[in-house]
Amino acid sequence: MRDRWSWTRWIYPIIGLLLLTFSLYILQKELGRYSLDDILAGLALISDRQLALALCFAFTGYFVISTYDLVAFRQLNHYLSRKRILFTTFITYAVSNTTGFTLLIGGGIRYRFYSCWGVPARIVGDFSYTDASRTDVGF
Numbered sequence: 001m002r003d004r005w006s007w008t009r010w011i012y013p014i015i016g017l018l019l020l021t022f023s024l025y026i027l028q029k030e031l032g033r034y035s036l037d038d039i040l041a042g043l044a045l046i047s048d049r050q051l052a053l054a055l056c057f058a059f060t061g062y063f064v065i066s067t068y069d070l071v072a073f074r075q076l077n078h079y080l081s082r083k084r085i086l087f088t089t090f091i092t093y094a095v096s097n098t099t100g101f102t103l104l105i106g107g108g109i110r111y112r113f114y115s116c117w118g119v120p121a122r123i124v125g126d127f128s129y130t131d132a133s134r135t136d137v138g139f
Contacts, residue, residue, distance in 0.1 A: 066090045088113040
């Protein structure tokens with residue numbers, strides 16, 4: 001059993017570095033046809049008002065979807081402070097919606113945070129299930 005844990009200590013960071021390297025390669029390949037001047041010129045075309053509105057709408061959208069777990073906690077009769085719930089779901093959706101693996105990544109992030117705060121794994125699984133259900137209904 002000790003051998004199993006010894007190799008997992010270094011395999012996960014290596015997998016993470018490989019994924020980061022692959023991501024940077026893809027990013028460089030996709031953005032390689034643009035020069036830095038082209039990108040800066042495009043960004044300069046965005047007005048301060050447009051940028052402020054985009055940031056406001058993005059934050060509002062993430063705040064609204066962060067309330068889904070508040071509803072789920074209430075529905076499952078489990079208590080955790082609102083601040084912790086909103087923080088966890090904001091991080092969950094920000095990361096999982098960016099990566100594109102909402103159920104897999106979101107469930108893992110939820111489990112990591114909520115289990116540290118004493119939420120049973122069954123409850124976290126129920127959150128992930130209701131999250132997937134809401135996503136399916138949304139489509």
